[in-house]
Amino acid sequence: MKLGEMVGMAAADAWAARARSLVSVVGIALGVGVLVVIVALGLGVRGAVLDEVVQRMPLDTIEVVPKSVNLGLIKLGGGSLLGGRVIDDGTVTSLGAIADVVAVYPKLEVKLPLGARGGESLLGKSLYADLFVNGLPEELVRTEVGVAFADNTDYLPVVISSQLLELYNSSVASTLGTPQLTPQTLIGIEFDVWVGRSLILGQQGARTTGRERARVVGVSRHAVKLGASLPMATARRLLAKYGEGGAATYGSVILKARSAADVPAITRAVRDQGLDVDQTAQQAADLMSGATGIASLVGLLVLVLAALNIAHSFVAMLAERRRELGILRAVGASRGDLLGVVLLQASFLGAAGGVFGVLAGWIVCAIADASAAVLLPDFPFKPKSFFALPWWLALAALLAAVLAACLGAAWPAIRTARLRVTDALAD
Amino acid sequence: MTLLSASNIVKEVRDGERKARILDGVSLELAAGERVALVGPSGSGKSTLLHVLGALDGDYTGEVRLAGTPLEGLSDRARSRLRGRDVGFVFQAYNLVSRATVAENIALPSRFNGTQLAPEAVREVIERVGLSGKADRRPHQLSGGERQRVAIARALVQKPKVVLCDEPTGNLDAETGGKILQLFDALTGAGVALLIATHDRAIADSSRRELKLKDGKLS
Numbered sequence: 001m002k003l004g005e006m007v008g009m010a011a012a013d014a015w016a017a018r019a020r021s022l023v024s025v026v027g028i029a030l031g032v033g034v035l036v037v038i039v040a041l042g043l044g045v046r047g048a049v050l051d052e053v054v055q056r057m058p059l060d061t062i063e064v065v066p067k068s069v070n071l072g073l074i075k076l077g078g079g080s081l082l083g084g085r086v087i088d089d090g091t092v093t094s095l096g097a098i099a100d101v102v103a104v105y106p107k108l109e110v111k112l113p114l115g116a117r118g119g120e121s122l123l124g125k126s127l128y129a130d131l132f133v134n135g136l137p138e139e140l141v142r143t144e145v146g147v148a149f150a151d152n153t154d155y156l157p158v159v160i161s162s163q164l165l166e167l168y169n170s171s172v173a174s175t176l177g178t179p180q181l182t183p184q185t186l187i188g189i190e191f192d193v194w195v196g197r198s199l200i201l202g203q204q205g206a207r208t209t210g211r212e213r214a215r216v217v218g219v220s221r222h223a224v225k226l227g228a229s230l231p232m233a234t235a236r237r238l239l240a241k242y243g244e245g246g247a248a249t250y251g252s253v254i255l256k257a258r259s260a261a262d263v264p265a266i267t268r269a270v271r272d273q274g275l276d277v278d279q280t281a282q283q284a285a286d287l288m289s290g291a292t293g294i295a296s297l298v299g300l301l302v303l304v305l306a307a308l309n310i311a312h313s314f315v316a317m318l319a320e321r322r323r324e325l326g327i328l329r330a331v332g333a334s335r336g337d338l339l340g341v342v343l344l345q346a347s348f349l350g351a352a353g354g355v356f357g358v359l360a361g362w363i364v365c366a367i368a369d370a371s372a373a374v375l376l377p378d379f380p381f382k383p384k385s386f387f388a389l390p391w392w393l394a395l396a397a398l399l400a401a402v403l404a405a406c407l408g409a410a411w412p413a414i415r416t417a418r419l420r421v422t423d424a425l426a427d
Numbered sequence: 428m429t430l431l432s433a434s435n436i437v438k439e440v441r442d443g444e445r446k447a448r449i450l451d452g453v454s455l456e457l458a459a460g461e462r463v464a465l466v467g468p469s470g471s472g473k474s475t476l477l478h479v480l481g482a483l484d485g486d487y488t489g490e491v492r493l494a495g496t497p498l499e500g501l502s503d504r505a506r507s508r509l510r511g512r513d514v515g516f517v518f519q520a521y522n523l524v525s526r527a528t529v530a531e532n533i534a535l536p537s538r539f540n541g542t543q544l545a546p547e548a549v550r551e552v553i554e555r556v557g558l559s560g561k562a563d564r565r566p567h568q569l570s571g572g573e574r575q576r577v578a579i580a581r582a583l584v585q586k587p588k589v590v591l592c593d594e595p596t597g598n599l600d601a602e603t604g605g606k607i608l609q610l611f612d613a614l615t616g617a618g619v620a621l622l623i624a625t626h627d628r629a630i631a632d633s634s635r636r637e638l639k640l641k642d643g644k645l646s
């Protein structure tokens with residue numbers, strides 16, 4: 001039997017049993033819809049967490065940190081505290097020597113007791129707070145901030161963490177009623193940095209005290225989370241001027257690999273050196289994927305029910321058509337022909353259910369997003385969309401729908417194809 | 428040239444605890460261009476024998492050769508191909524697809540055997556069985572005799588080598604039956620082997636040979 005004939009016959013059969021077909025299609029669409037919404041939610045939230053909260057790095061980039069005890073998303077202690085290795089200039093050099101590492105971006109720890117005073121222009125009153133500072137390679141931040149992130153004798157150019165800004169806007173600002181901040185409103189703001197005047201450390205760690213003028217030059221995802229980051233040259237200048245002259249240490253080092261494929265080997269080499277690779281993003285991703293996987297089981301369950309419904313419907317339909325199918329066999333249809341026609345009919349129903357299911361799921365996602373935007377209060381890292389429906393998810397859902405329909409129809413189809421011609425005609 | 432041969436066909440069915448022998452050692456031969464009548468009382472096994480010869484029923488012992496091909500041991504695909512192309516079968520119960528039109532029913536075999544059937548070929552065979560103008564009717568809109576003629580047309584449309592007819596004129600008046608007889612003559616004239624199970628004396632008498640079946644045995 002030619003494929004075209006088979007398709008035509010299967011379509012005609014589906015149409016002839018349209019009431020039954022409709023029920024099957026709705027069942028499949030329901031399962032697919034639930035599956036799509038759940039997976040899209042999982043993907044969406046995962047993406048939001050990784051991009052906004054954890055700020056995952058490009059695939060060809062890893063962040064080397066001192067060994068630490070890692071409890072899921074929470075880290076306990078670092079480096080010297082646990083007797084692990086501290087990252088110093090020697091370490092940075094040996095990290096740079098690892099094969100296929102094309103760039104090394106160390107983050108210099110500025111171990112000085114610092115306090116910051118300022119903010120009246122923005123917040124209405126002046127605040128004083130301890131300040132944690134580190135130094136970043138200029139080229140690491142250049143894509144975000146531009147040439148303004150370079151050492152400067154007039155002021156300390158600082159960048160603020162983009163995550164800190166988001167946290168401030170979504171919780172502090174709305175709670176305290178202070179205005180929302182954008183990178184644009186922040187740039188150019190100046191404040192005083194007091195060296196040797198920390199509320200906690202006092203003058204401990206500083207050779208001498210002093211005051212510096214700082215100016216915000218931008219916002220960066222690489223900036224230290226609670227504090228301010230300086231260009232490397234500025235940080236070194238500050239340490240030379242006020243520090244007690246100890247060896248430079250680095251909180252972490254970002255390594256850029258030649259390609260993402262080189263990352264596993266580099267990670268191994270890093271571990272061999274007694275250091276660790278920051279896997280917060282990976283762990284968060286795994287956690288979210290696991291949760292999505294479990295939730296998807298619900299969608300799969302609905303799909304299984306839809307397949308059972310198809311099986312039930314096909315058993316009844318094929319029993320009704322027993323004699324007719326016997327006639328087809330008598331005039332030349334082989335078992336394979338009947339099997340093909342019946343399975344094709346099921347896959348049409350599956351495909352239709354899949355298309356409607358994906359569409360319905362997409363609409364539900366859009367409605368949920370629209371309602372969330374209006375109904376949910378602002379919270380940190382609230383994403384614009386909670387859902388991600390990539391093309392491959394739609395395609396996979398469609399395939400799952402066709403597969404479920406075919407699996408459901410398989411047993412009735414095989415049973416029908418096995419029927420003896422004279423038995424079927426005897427009805 | 429022998430187009431259809433059977434030797435020592437035995438078919439048994441389970442009848443409660445014991446086995447009933449419906450066909451009991453039937454052997455026959457049919458040559459090209461030959462019309463043979465198969466007669467016998469009701470229940471003697473005529474339909475059963477035709478089903479075996481037409482590759483519709485594989486549950487028997489013995490040997491059948493259809494158009495030179497032994498049926499035993501053929502794959503389902505090959506048997507189906509044979510049914511759809513080399514044998515025409517006219518069922519006692521017509522066996523038309525009720526939701527298909529006359530023309531669609533007649534074209535049905537061509538949908539499975541991969542041949543391209545010209546609409547003219549369907550129209551021609553419809554004319555030959557005297558159903559012109561009824562091509563778009565469905566079986567329930569036809570009389571019994573008309574349905575029988577659709578079944579005949581479907582059996583002939585693929586120009587098979589062997590035609591097996593089970594009571595092809597049972598519902599036809601003398602005049603229409605006569606027309607069908609003329610059609611059969613044309614078929615045998617073209618070299619088709621024709622085996623007709625019938626109670627119709629007119630067919631039996633005009634056939635070259637008559638096979639008498641009784642209790643599953645030929646006499």
Ligand SMILES: Nc1ncnc2c1ncn2[C@@H]1O[C@H](COP(=O)(O)OP(=O)(O)OP(=O)(O)O)[C@@H](O)[C@H]1O
Nearest residue numbers: 440441449467468469470471472473474475476519
């Ligand atoms: N599936 C079956 N199971 C048991 N017995 C059967 C079966 N099919 C047919 N028979 C029996 O086999 C015998 C032959 O039946 P068959 O239909 O071949 O007769 P027939 O000669 O065609 O009769 P008629 O002239 O009435 O059409 C009958 O006695 C019938 O009851």
Ligand SMILES: [Mg+2]
Nearest residue numbers: 473474519593
């Ligand atoms: Mg009979």
